Amino acid sequence: MIIRSEQLSDYGEVFKLNYLAFGNREDESKLIESIRLSEGFIPELSLVAEENEQIVGHALFSKAEIVDEENCHEVIVLAPLAVLPSNQKRGIGGKLIQEGLKRCVELGYTFVFLIGHPTYYPKFGFKQARNYGFELKQFDVSDDVFMVLELTEGNIKTTIKGEFRFQSHFFN
Template sequence: MDSFFIRSEIPADIPAIFAVNLQAFGEDGEARLVRALRNDGDYIPGLSLVAVYENKIIGHILFVPITIESDHAHVPAIALAPLSVCQEHQCQGVGSSLVEEGLRACRQLGHRIVIVVGHPTYYPRFGFTTAPALGIKAPFPCKNEVFMVCPLVPGALDGIHGTVRYPPAFDAEGAHAG
């Protein structure tokens, strides 16, 4: 594949982002989630990135604010949710590039911790490790190996434990169902 580039989303991208999520996942749950997060204001525009190839959006990644809550603290963090790449462009480095650029943008904006629910052999290459092993719990049932955390700066996870709280759209759109 010739080169593609990554940039922040612009308003004109919204229909294409919906279509990419729909096509990549084969159902509309993630596409509806992205729309709901955007409509609720529970996203950071600079952390909604698209991959563009031949003037067409072929991939999308979104990072949204969350918290890790314990009896003693509410620690701000970011969730990577979702990552989508059109099926015909998967396994060509588009997803990896989106994750790498997204994590770079998170660091640049001063974020310290990223949480993802994802494939346990894909995300560790970017610095993710199993969150429950570090005392960070999901607010919904999921296998420990798919609930992961990535510290963006040294020491970001020191003393951090608790349960992750996602924006309401995750429950409203069924993102935590199964």
């Protein structure tokens, strides 16, 4: 299995994969289409897992913001992440996350946020974001699902605080 950047020719397969992984609904597939067309899209952070010429997993890391009274900081959000149902529990989701985080570091980002399963993402270092002073107003979710990962140690307590904001595409 290889993890690589998504190409234009993968779009159809990625749509189908997300449709199947999210229980035969199109919401996430359509969200991906919107993000691809947005300013927040970073092509090298749309990752696919490929095996035997089939795409078995996909992860999309894109731009988001932390806003306080004076500043706006660019951060990354991971959403969505999906593995083909027949290929789950083989570590593919984990490999996509790890490769994505590595690429985020290489691109100079310091924080990755997400809303997700509270027992899955902590395995990769994600922690409850509200514990570090980050707010979320756009979605009403419990503390355990709003998470952050600090890519370079030492920033959380010293550099930024504020409200985490998804791009507007997450609401259309």
